[in-house]
Amino acid sequence: MTMMLTRQRAKEIFDKVIKYSTAEETEAYITSTASALTRFANNTIHQNVAEEETALSVRAVVEHRTARASTNRLDEPSIRQTCEAALALARLQPPNPDLLPLPHPQTYGSVDRYYPETAELTPQARAETVLRVLQRAEKDQLTAAGVYSSGAVATALFNSRGLEAFHEETISEFSVTMLGPTSSGWAKQTSPFHLELNPAALAERAARKALEGGSPRDLPPDKYTVILEPSAVLDLLGFLFFDFGGLAVHEGRSCLTGRVGEKVFGDNIFVRDDVFHPLQSGPPFDGEGMPRRRVNLVEQGVVKNLVYARSTAKKMGKEPTGHGFPLPNEYGEAPLNIVMEGGRATLDDMIRSTPRGLLVTRFWYIREVDPYQKILTGMTRDGLFWIEEGKIQHGVKNLRFNQSVIEMLRQVEMMSPPQRTAGEESFEMVVPAMKVREFNFSSATKY
Amino acid sequence: MKDLAQRALETAVAQGASYADVRVLSVRQRYLSTKNGEVAQVRESESYGLGVRVIAGGAWGFASTDRLTPEGLAAVAARAVEIAQASALAKKSDVQLAPEEKFVDEWEAPCQIDPFSVPVSRCLDLLLKVDAELRKVQGVTLAECQMDFRRQEQWFVSSLGSAIRQVKTQTGAGFVATSFAGNEIQRRSYPNSFGGQYQTKGYELVEELDLVGHAPQIAEEAVALHSAPQCPAGVRDIILGSSQVGLQIHESIGHPIELDRVLGTEANFAGMSFLTLDQLGSLKYASEIVNVVADATPSHGPGLGTFAYDDEGVPGQRTPIIQNGQFVGYLTSRETAAAIGKPRSNGAMRAEGWNRIPLIRMTNVSLEPGRGTLDALIADTDDAIYMETNRSWSIDDRRYNFQFGTEIGWEIKHGKKVRMVKNPSYGGITTEFWNSCDAICGPEEWTLWGTPNCGKGQPMQTMGTGHGASPARFRRVKVGVAYGS
Known part of the structure; x- marks a missing residue:
């Protein structure tokens, strides 16, 4: 080739x-x-x-x-x-x-x-x-x-x-x-x-999950503590970051309209857009040829900055950040090189510290239910496990969730160091695994 | 175009392919949109290329190129064979295809008004008129309107001797009014959400939709939703508008009947299906009034799944899927038909473009109409919620547990729509839901909806599918599930 x-x-x-x-x-x-x-x-x-x-x-x-x-x-x-x-x-x-x-x-x-x-x-x-x-x-x-x-x-x-x-x-x-x-x-x-x-290693990991999750049991839908592997975190966050576009906020189609500068997420949430991060990908310029800048989006849970294409920046009295899509377009801009700070915990630390909860490998078919509360629905897939007394006990049949991702980022108890992560529901990011309390599952399937 | 295809085919066979087919496509697209009184996008594109699919060494290979020179054609054909030989390193058995005949034919989808002949300024004027109507309504904070045209000419040739030319024109149009107020975003769309209505026809579709005439009511509904009560949660009877029934068919019937999913070849991405082979002919999929067909034939209408031949040269067909509630048919390819012992494919292999391999895709998977108008159905309903126009959709990877939200709903009491409700949603289990269907409106309410954005495959392919549907009633469904936390 x-x-x-x-x-x-x-x-x-x-x-x-x-x-x-x-x-x-x-x-x-x-x-x-x-x-x-x-x-x-x-x-x-x-x-x-x-x-x-x-x-x-x-x-x-x-x-x-x-x-x-x-x-x-x-x-x-x-x-x-x-x-x-x-x-x-x-x-x-x-x-x-x-x-x-x-x-x-x-x-x-x-x-x-x-x-x-x-x-x-x-x-x-x-x-x-x-x-x-x-x-x-x-x-x-x-x-x-x-x-x-x-x-x-x-x-x-x-x-x-x-x-x-x-x-x-x-x-x-x-x-x-x-x-x-x-x-x-x-x-x-x-x-x-x-x-x-x-x-x-990927084959081994997938095989272990399949073997350890055999004969999965039913679990009633409820609010559970969840440990989200990085791919599951990425799956959910992908639905949030288009709301950090300046034009989306300006036009009232973003969940951050009226919330910029406010504390929206928990104290432990820090997110930036950084095309230069060694684990990121993509060109250092946007759809008009403007240089992509590093932008701190969230600091200590406060929405600090948005990203701006040239025309949005002019409209909103800001500097362009180099995140515009090729013109002409309806959407304006979005941060596409998300880097989320994590913590020091390992996945094992999170499991050991959990008396009752679920380990989620990834989510599937996520869609936005409410654009302002940012409620998402979707299913778990390919590895859902019940944790009790700090240990994985058995596989669980897949569950449907209805969960506000804003609420979720107020309830993060532990995080791993961030890593380059890929999934099927969103673009690639550098994100950690997370332990989250009171994640809302609403129904079950038989697989 | 045919000569290019023929040359690539001959090279592939000369290089050792035991079977080969080649598609050459020329695609033209135009997209126009407006936003809040301004032109948002005017863009046009053309794409021209060729894809070669072969079996060599008993395994599949595919290569595509936009270099349509003699050297480019020779290289791409040789590459397809080289890839197939690499596939053979990990084969379990040789690929077997169900028999098919040779066809030499041409077909052009009916198109009364070539959308590319309609001046762009006339299209933009219409969109801006709709935009102005939407923004006349106080409380509309964002007005978005669009038109989308696509014409595709394809030559298909195969080592069976087939040579088929098909030309299809596709048109889409619609608008959405958004109202942001307080801590809530509400939207209403016409004639459907996520782009509007799409069909395999020309600009006549835009004229039939009467976009300007529908704008005031849609805008008023978007604003009125803010003061409507929340859709109640609980177990209720529901009536779904026809576009929502169309999407319900797409997700909970159309995808699970794809035989490649059933046989596991989509396990890593799109998922599998609850419709395992043992259920064919035995599963009571739905109530007795439910009849569903997969119909690619032009007589079914101008759906996005209408064609004369699929992308492996099999004629478009009408295949019963659900008959009187019983599950009776899958969508197949030549390979999967052979795998389950069928004598012939029912012609559902479709590729997004010249650079993609055909996959089993929905054609027009449609619910046969029942009887009566929507008004009559509402009059016949004592206590229910009517839900219209999709807002969110999600279903598990076996197509069993689903949840949908719609833009708007109305409570029905004693045969009348009594009040608007906001944020309606419902969820359930596929077979339980379809078995709860006790009324389907008649042909006068039946619309052949287009779903232009169906994703499947790796690399991802986006395909248009058709879904004929009338409004229908379902008993004892869980509603309000999305906001139940």
């Missing part, structure tokens, strides 16, 4: 855009993806795929109007047609007096997230790794399902005022579900460098 987009190639594409664009101002957003994914289930590889694509998105600005046109055909006639389409679409709309000119050249902090070995990982190498995981499953008569993926993504953003931003990054992911006759276990890890993944 080879990375197709270099800074030089991106610049050549942009030069053609500038050649053909007759807009007052022009921005080009060029992305390139080359990725592959090996998928297994029923102890065999059942899907194995690869893709490559380079796409150009042109934004034209004319007389306080803007619009975007995109293509993955990069011959000159297609580039010309795309430039013309963006301009024509822009001209067809009423002017927006608040539309800002494109930003000038910016300076970006350094992030190094590209590993050639990961970009070049072969299907044979992925298959051999998967084969070893399948052998682990078969050792205990378990059935394994999961994915092993790898690839590279490059993003270039250029504009007619001379702004140039380029970022390339490799990606890799291994996730595995181990199924027993009556139970299952799951584990997942992502990294820019595939050699930092530990598929054998």
Whole structure:
């Protein structure tokens, strides 16, 4: 697998855009993806795929109007047609007096997230790794399902005022579900460098959960102390952080409207957005090419800051923080590099300190029930265990929760050190495991 | 396009594929939106590429590219075969496919008004008119309106000799009024939440929806919800509006009947199904008045799951799923049909685009209409809550325990809607719920809803599905569950 987009190639594409664009101002957003994914289930590889694509998105600005046109055909006639389409679409709309000119050249902090070995990982190498995981499953008569993926993504953003931003990054992911006759276990890890993944350890963890959770028992829904593994924490927090966008607060669609500067969470909650954290991923610039800044979002439970795209910042009298989405968009901005401070406890410490409670591996199908109270509903999945007298006793059939995530962050009793965490309900974060009291479960299922 | 597909196919076979199919797609999309009196988004995109799916060494491989040069085509076909050979390292047995015929055909979905021919300025004018109507109502703090158009042309060729061209145009439109007051956010949407209504048709859908005409009432309801009492908690009879019945079908019937879930291939992500193979033909899924079909044929209507052929060249079909309450059918692929001994796939393999492999996806999974109007059903109901327009949805990974919230509700007493209630929600167990259905409204209330955002697979694929539904009544359901803590 080879990375197709270099800074030089991106610049050549942009030069053609500038050649053909007759807009007052022009921005080009060029992305390139080359990725592959090996998928297994029923102890065999059942899907194995690869893709490559380079796409150009042109934004034209004319007389306080803007619009975007995109293509993955990069011959000159297609580039010309795309430039013309963006301009024509822009001209067809009423002017927006608040539309800002494109930003000038910016300076970006350094992030190094590209590993050639990961970009070049072969299907044979992925298959051999998967084969070893399948052998682990078969050792205990378990059935394994999961994915092993790898690839590279490059993003270039250029504009007619001379702004140039380029970022390339490799990606890799291994996730595995181990199924027993009556139970299952799951584990997942992502990294820019595939050699930092530990598929054998993930398989072992998922297998132990499946084996120890066999013959799960019924538990009546109620409020219980829960120990949330980092993936379960991520699953829930993912539904909170879009509310830290300035525009969401300004428009009254955020649960933080009227709460900025107030103590919303518990004393022990500290959260920041930090693209430069060594366990984070992504480019050091936003959808307009503004440099991403570190932003302290929550300190001692107080909502200290929001994040702002350029236009939101102007509207709200703030400085842009470099968290805007590509324009035009309805959403404004969001922090996407969440780092939550944790504590010093281990998962074992939390279990030992719990007279009665539940250990949650991950959640599933979470949806927002109430946007201001931030009540979420969802199910536990792939490893729910009953804890009594400081020890895991047995597996429990999955439960549905209805829980305000704001309330939850007022009831955190213990935390582990934060770690790079991946889940299926949210983007990746650096978050701890948590022990939370009075987590509200409302119904049960039979699996 | 056909030549490109044919060339890639020949290369894949020459490289050692025992079976190969190739899809070449050209996709054009346009999205327009407004927010609080201003244009929010105007964007257009096109995407052109090719995907090669092969069986080699008895295992699957797939590769896709946007490099449609002779070198690009040769490389992608060879790569698909190389990937399949790697898959074979971990195979248990050779892939077997149910037999299928060769088809050489072309089909274009009916489209009266090409949405890309409608001037963008005319579309924006309409959205801004709706926006203005919404914001005329005091208390509306956010007005959001949108239109979404997509046209897809696809050539499918396979080593069976099939060569199929299909063209589909899809249109979506809708709006939402948000009211923030005190410590509460309330929303009302029309004609449905999360983007509105979507169908496989042209701009005529936008004209049929009468967006401007519905804006005042929707805006007033969003504001009125603040002063409405909370939906009571307890066990109650409920009537669901037709779009909510559509989503209930999607989550608690459409997904569990996907045979790949049943056979475990989605275990790591989308999940499995409570509908194990032993239940086919024996499970009483629902009450006797419930009949559900999976129907991809154009005669079912312009649903998002309407097509002539699926993405492995199998003709679209009408498949009974629930007959008089009995569970009688799954959605299948050629591979899964063979796995359970069926002579043929019922044609449910669909891919999001040229760079994705087809998966079993819902077609139009629809509830057959019963009798009578919604007004007549309400008049026939002594004590219940009527719930309309989805606000939240969640179901476990076997599709058994679910919970839904809707934007608005009304208490029904002695055959009349007596008062609005806010934050309605209900929950239950799939088979218990469908067995409690005792009334389904008739064809005059039946709408073929589009769900444009159904996610499944790794890498994730988003697919549009169709769900025909009329309002329906369910007895003794747990309501108010979301706020019960």
